[in-house]
Amino acid sequence: MIRSQTFRSGVARALALAGLLGVGLAPGALAQESPDGEALSIAFPTDGAVLQSTDIPVRVQVGGFNLACDEAGAPDRSGAGHLHVMLDGMSMAQLTNFYCTQEFWISGQGVQAGQHTLTLDLATNTHADLMDTAKSVTFLYQPTKPAAALPQSGSAKGATVEISAPKNGATVGPQFKLEVKPTDFTASCDLEGKQNVAGFGHYHVFVDMDPGAMMMGGGAPGAMDMMSMAGMISMPCGSSIPVDLTAWPSGQHMLSVELEQNDHTPLMEPGQGPKFATITVNLQNPFQP
Numbered sequence: 001m002i003r004s005q006t007f008r009s010g011v012a013r014a015l016a017l018a019g020l021l022g023v024g025l026a027p028g029a030l031a032q033e034s035p036d037g038e039a040l041s042i043a044f045p046t047d048g049a050v051l052q053s054t055d056i057p058v059r060v061q062v063g064g065f066n067l068a069c070d071e072a073g074a075p076d077r078s079g080a081g082h083l084h085v086m087l088d089g090m091s092m093a094q095l096t097n098f099y100c101t102q103e104f105w106i107s108g109q110g111v112q113a114g115q116h117t118l119t120l121d122l123a124t125n126t127h128a129d130l131m132d133t134a135k136s137v138t139f140l141y142q143p144t145k146p147a148a149a150l151p152q153s154g155s156a157k158g159a160t161v162e163i164s165a166p167k168n169g170a171t172v173g174p175q176f177k178l179e180v181k182p183t184d185f186t187a188s189c190d191l192e193g194k195q196n197v198a199g200f201g202h203y204h205v206f207v208d209m210d211p212g213a214m215m216m217g218g219g220a221p222g223a224m225d226m227m228s229m230a231g232m233i234s235m236p237c238g239s240s241i242p243v244d245l246t247a248w249p250s251g252q253h254m255l256s257v258e259l260e261q262n263d264h265t266p267l268m269e270p271g272q273g274p275k276f277a278t279i280t281v282n283l284q285n286p287f288q289p
Contacts, residue, residue, distance in 0.1 A: 038063070038064045038065045038079065038122060038130065038133060039061075039062070039063040039064060039065075039133065040060060040061070040062055040063075040065075040083075040120060040121065040122050040133040040134075040135055041060065041061045041135060042058070042059075042060055042118070042120060042135050042136075042137050043059040043060060043061050044057060044058065044059040045057070045058070045118065045137055045139040046137060046139075047137045047138055047139070048138070048139065048140070049137075049139045049140070050139070050140045050142055051139055051140070051141050051142065051143070052142055052143060052144045053108075053143060053144075054108045054143045054144075054145050054146070054147050055105045055106065055107055055108045055147070056087075056105065056106040056107075056108055056111070056118075056141070057103075057104075057105055058085065058103070058104055058105070058106060058118065058120075059102065059103050060083065060102050060103075060120060061102065062083075062102060062122070064079065065079055065080070065081065065122055066079055066080040066081075067081070067082055067083065067099075067100040067101065067102070068080045068081070068082070068100060068125075068247075069082055069098070069099075069100035069234075069244075070244040070246050070247055071125045071247040072098065072100075072125060072127075072232070072233050072234065073125065073126065073127075073206070073207055073209075073229070073230065073231045073232045073233040074125050074126075074207075074247040074248060075125065075126070075230075076124040076125050076126050076128070077125060080124075080125060081122055081123050081124045081125050081130075082098045082099060082100050082122075082123055082125075083098060083099045083100070083120055083121070083122065083123065084098055084120065084121050084122075084123045084127070084129060085097065085098070085099055085104075085106065085118070085119075085120050086118070086119045086120070086193065087106060087111070087116060087117070087118055087119075087193055088116055088117055089119075090119050092263070092264050093193070093263035093264065093265075094119075094193045094263075095192065095193050095264060096192050096193040097189065097192050097193075097235050098123065098127070098235065106118075107147070107189070107190035107191075108141070108143060108147030108148075109147050109148045109149075109150070109190040109191065109194070110147070110148075110149060110150040110190075110191065110194045110195065111141060111147055111194075112141075113141055113142055113143065113146070114140070114141060115138060115139070115140055115141070116138070116139060116140075116141050117136055117137070117138045117139075118136065118137050118138075118139065119134065119135070119136040120134070120135055120136075121133050121134040121135070125247075126229065126230040126231075127229040127230075127232060148190075150191070150194065150195060150197055151186075151188075151191075151197055151200060152197075153197050153198040153199065154184075154186070154197075154198055154199025154200065155184065155198060155199055156184065156185065156198050156199045156267055157184070157269065158183065158184045159182070159183060159184040159185040159199070159259055159267060159275055160182070160183045160184070160185075160259075160275060160277075161180055161181070161182045161183070161185065161203070161257055161258075161259050161275060161276065161277050162180065162181045162182075162183075162277050163178065163179070163180055163255070163257055163277045163278075163279050164179045164180065164181050165177070165178070165179040166178075166279070166281060167279070168279040168280055169279075169280060169281070169282070170279075170281055170282070171281070171282045171283075171284060172245075172281045172282070172283055172284070173283075173284060173285070173286075174244065174245045174246045174248070174283065174285045174286075174287060175242070175243065175244050175245070175246070176243055177240050177241065177242060177243065178205065178240075178241040178242075178243050178255065178257065179239065179240055179241075180203065180239050180241060180257050180277070181239065182239070182259070184199065185199065185200075185201065185259055185267070186199060186200050186201075187200075187201060187202050187203060187236075187237035187238070187239075188200055188201075188202065188237055189202060189235075189236070189237040191262045192235065192237075192262060192264075193262065193263070193264075194262045195262060195263075196261045196262050196263055197262060200261075200262065201259060201260045201261045201262055201267060202235055202236065202237045202260050202262075203234075203235070203236050203237065203241070203257050203258065203259065203260065204229075204232055204234075204235055204257075204258045204260050204264070204266075205232070205233050205234045205235075205236065205241060205243070205255070205256070205257055205258075206231045206232050206233070206254075206255070206256040206257075206258065207231050207233055207245070207248060207253055207254070207255060207256075208231050208253055208254050209230060209231030209232070209254075209256065210256075211256045211258040211266070211274050211276035211278070233245075235260070235264070241257075243255070245283055245285060246285065246287050246288075247288075248283060248285065248288065249283075249285065249288045250283050250284055250285045250288055250289050251282070251283060252280060252281070252282055252283070253280070253281055253283050254278060254279075254280050255278065255279050255280070255281060256276050256277070256278045257276060257277050257278075258274050258275065258276040259274070259275040259276065
């Protein structure tokens with residue numbers, strides 16, 4: 001639930017989404033039109049709002065669409081998916097995460113006081129943007145208590161990640177914890193969608209997909225890059241990661257955890273592939289035996 005904060009109203013600002021719709025797609029990238037009846041609106045912040053809270057509260061209204069993070073990464077289902085939320089841009093590099101609630105907060109860490117633009121759209125289970133649902137608002141960020149600055153750069157050289165539980169080949173139910181151990185890497189959800197900082201980032205968790213095998217568009221500057229990340233179930237930052245495979249059929253599945261930079265690009269060293277860890281589990285799902 002959104003915490004109580006003091007907000008001031010400001011002069012409303014109109015923001016055109018020219019260039020957002022109808023942008024060219026990179027080969028293999030996906031964008032879809034939403035079926036009739038699916039709608040998204042931003043209830044807060046409003047255009048021209050002045051925010052005095054350190055973190056940025058967001059309230060949306062969703063109609064005709066089921067927000068279902070337990071289905072993230074699973075095959076698309078009409079009328080189901082999640083929210084893509086971007087700050088000061090319309091590409092994956094500004095993606096603060098994906099959400100399945102109509103009220104949530106965006107960390108103010110690294111956000112400078114001044115005018116900012118928030119862009120949201122509905123997305124399918126496989127993270128394809130439903131472009132005709134995209135909405136944007138511009139607001140003035142003037143926190144009473146300034147947010148923390150970006151951390152000092154560290155070193156990502158030698159960064160690795162290990163999955164310590166469950167063990168490779170373990171039998172699991174649909175809901176369990178994935179325990180990971182990073183080395184020379186600090187995961188922070190507050191930094192997602194922010195400027196890259198060496199040694200910092202987050203994880204992408206995949207089911208039945210080779211790490212790093214995602215498509216990101218290369219459209220014109222200012223246009224939204226389309227994302228198709230089938231199998232990507234979460235973008236977490238904790239060492240104990242909740243996994244929900246309720247939407248996945250019983251049987252053998254591959255789980256992969258990949259190190260990502262703040263802009264969601266895989267952490268790599270020159271001449272090397274992405275840094276990741278993989279295990280196989282045997283899923284016993286009573287919902288999909």
